[in-house]
Amino acid sequence: MTTPNAQPRIESLKVPTSRLREQHLLASGAPGGVPVVFIHGNVSSCRFYEETLAAMPASFRCLAPDLRGFGETERAPIDATRGAGDFADDLHALLALPDLVPAGKKVHLVGWSAGAGVVMRFALDHPERVASLVLLAPISPAGYGGTKGDAAAAPCWPDFAGSGGGTVNPEFVRRLIAKDATDENDASPRTVMNRYYFKPPFRLERSREDALVAEMLKMAVGDDFYPGDRMPSSNWPGVAPGKRGMNNSISGKHFDVRGFPSISTKPPVLWVRGADDQIVSDTSLFDFGFLGQLGAVPGWPGATVYPPQPMVKQMRAMLDEYRSRGGHAREEVLPGVGHSPHLEAPEVFHKLLLGFLSEGR
Numbered sequence: 001m002t003t004p005n006a007q008p009r010i011e012s013l014k015v016p017t018s019r020l021r022e023q024h025l026l027a028s029g030a031p032g033g034v035p036v037v038f039i040h041g042n043v044s045s046c047r048f049y050e051e052t053l054a055a056m057p058a059s060f061r062c063l064a065p066d067l068r069g070f071g072e073t074e075r076a077p078i079d080a081t082r083g084a085g086d087f088a089d090d091l092h093a094l095l096a097l098p099d100l101v102p103a104g105k106k107v108h109l110v111g112w113s114a115g116a117g118v119v120m121r122f123a124l125d126h127p128e129r130v131a132s133l134v135l136l137a138p139i140s141p142a143g144y145g146g147t148k149g150d151a152a153a154a155p156c157w158p159d160f161a162g163s164g165g166g167t168v169n170p171e172f173v174r175r176l177i178a179k180d181a182t183d184e185n186d187a188s189p190r191t192v193m194n195r196y197y198f199k200p201p202f203r204l205e206r207s208r209e210d211a212l213v214a215e216m217l218k219m220a221v222g223d224d225f226y227p228g229d230r231m232p233s234s235n236w237p238g239v240a241p242g243k244r245g246m247n248n249s250i251s252g253k254h255f256d257v258r259g260f261p262s263i264s265t266k267p268p269v270l271w272v273r274g275a276d277d278q279i280v281s282d283t284s285l286f287d288f289g290f291l292g293q294l295g296a297v298p299g300w301p302g303a304t305v306y307p308p309q310p311m312v313k314q315m316r317a318m319l320d321e322y323r324s325r326g327g328h329a330r331e332e333v334l335p336g337v338g339h340s341p342h343l344e345a346p347e348v349f350h351k352l353l354l355g356f357l358s359e360g361r
Contacts, residue, residue, distance in 0.1 A: 010053050014072065015100075017093040024072035025065035025094070028053040033061035034108070035101045036357065039091070040064070041113030041137075042246060043176075043189070043226065045071030045215040048112070052342050055350050060357070061101070065094055067118070069220040069246065077224035080164075080241070080248030083143075083255035084114075084121040091122050095129065106131035108357055113137050113280065113339065114144075114250050120257040127265040134353060135271045137280050137339050140311040141260060141318045143252030145287055146241075148307050151317040153258065156306045157235040160253035162288035164241025165223075166230025173227060179217045181210070189216045196285065199276040199338035236301050237288050261322040269329035270356045271319065272349060273312070274337030282310045 011027045026046050036056070038049045046064040053062045066073035067087050078086050095101050108131045111119035116138030123130045142153035145163030156162065171187035183190045190213045194203060203209065223229040228245020232238065241251035249255060278285045285291070290308035292300025300306065319329040332352055334341050342349045 010050060015094070015097060017090070017097065019090050019093040020068060020074045020076055022072075022074050023065055023068075023090065023094055025063055026050065026053055027061070027063050027100070029056060029058050029061045031061060031099075032102075033059050034357070035061045035063065035105060036108040036110060037091070037095070037119075038062065038064040039087075039109065039111040039115035039118045040067065040070065041115045042250070043192075043216050043219065044112075044212075045218065047071065047215050048212060048340075048343065051346055052350065052353075055346070057354075063094075063100060065091070067115075069225040071215060071218055075220040075225065078228070078245050078249055079243075080228055080245055080251070080254050081243050083249055083257075084118045085125075086249070087118040088121040088125055091118065092126055092129075104129075108132045108134070110134040110136060110353070111138065112342065114139055114246075117141075117143075117250055117255060117257065120260055121255075123263055123267065124257060124260060127263045127267075130265065130267045132268045132270070132356065134356065135269060135315075136341060136349075137273050137277055138271065138315060139250055139280060140252075140309065140314040141257045142314050143255040144247075144250045144311075145252070145289075145309060147252045147309055147314070148289070150310055150313040151321070153252070153314050155252060156289070157233070157240075159231070159233050159235060159240040160251055161233040161235040161240040162237050162306065163251035163253065164230065164239070164248040165228030165245050166239035166242070167237075167286075167288060168227040168247060173221060176217060176219065176221050176226070181213050181217065189213055196278050197338065197340050198344055199274065199278075199336060202338070202344050204343065236299050236306060237292070237297055258318055260318060261325050261327065263327075266322075266325075266327040268356070268359070269319065269322065269327065270352065271315065271329065271331045272341050272352060273331070273333055274339060274341050274344065275333050275335045276337060277339045279339040280311050282312050283308055284311060287311070
């Protein structure tokens with residue numbers, strides 16, 4: 001069926017899989033077209049890709065699912081100890097449905113932010129299914145928070161303190177639970193989206209902004225979902241990742257895809273990022289190492305012990321190794337763009353995406 005919230009030419013579907021009673025996804029293009037799968041990031045949903053899907057030629061079969069606990073997909077708990085494994089396995093189960101993708105056919109994968117971690121995990125687990133990867137403002141292959149060094153990406157503390165569910169602003173969580181659609185507070189989801197997902201003063205048209213804020217507020221919130229449970233730590237900043245929920249699943253304690261360069265099939269990789277990204281950056285405003293350096297979190301033990309996580313350098317180091325092993329990867333940096341190139345610079349991103357997909361077809 002097509003819902004009123006979807007762009008023209010986009011279907012909104014709900015399907016059962018072997019892992020989820022109901023998974024929601026958007027679909028566009030010819031059923032027999034070249035399959036391209038779009039995986040959204042944290043605190044978002046598949047509808048953040050609506051403009052991208054609407055602009056794709058009909059020769060591509062585009063699928064954009066809501067991950068478990070997000071959007072309109074089942075509120076299934078997230079086992080954080082598997083890293084992004086639950087999400088990757090859910091995607092594999094979804095792609096096993098013959099009505100969506102012909103059996104065994106390779107798919108092009110586009111992953112945004114934490115969603116890039118999902119597609120890298122999927123590629124490691126199922127290399128035979130992957131035609132190419134587009135990493136859009138991707139999290140580090142060593143996870144989000146708590147590590148230092150480029151290629152080595154060693155934990156700052158053995159328990160990865162400073163990453164995981166306990167690092168999320170509790171006021172932001174409270175406002176998600178309260179379904180706060182205002183911009184009355186710095187921690188309101190609308191404010192967070194406009195201030196950090198995008199480079200200010202960028203704003204979407206108001207009705208579109210309202211729709212995306214509504215998607216953020218659909219997320220399941222709690223220990224099994226977003227942001228996850230937390231563990232106390234004797235190490236600065238006093239909290240370590242737990243074993244359940246979204247943000248623990250992308251902590252370096254549980255998430256590590258630095259083995260990607262060893263993938264046997266060597267699918268081509270396009271890395272697209274905004275030059276002014278404040279979320280995934282070597283100076284991220286969501287990284288405790290950088291916040292400590294700024295003096296925003298007291299007690300910082302210093303740059304030797306807990307420097308800002310070099311997220312971009314860690315990704316670049318991994319892709320340099322990938323190229324050294326025969327893989328093809330290129331980096332595209334968009335000036336004046338923040339964490340959401342597909343929304344902030346849609347025409348530029350669309351041109352990059354179509355050019356890349358055409359090369360790999």
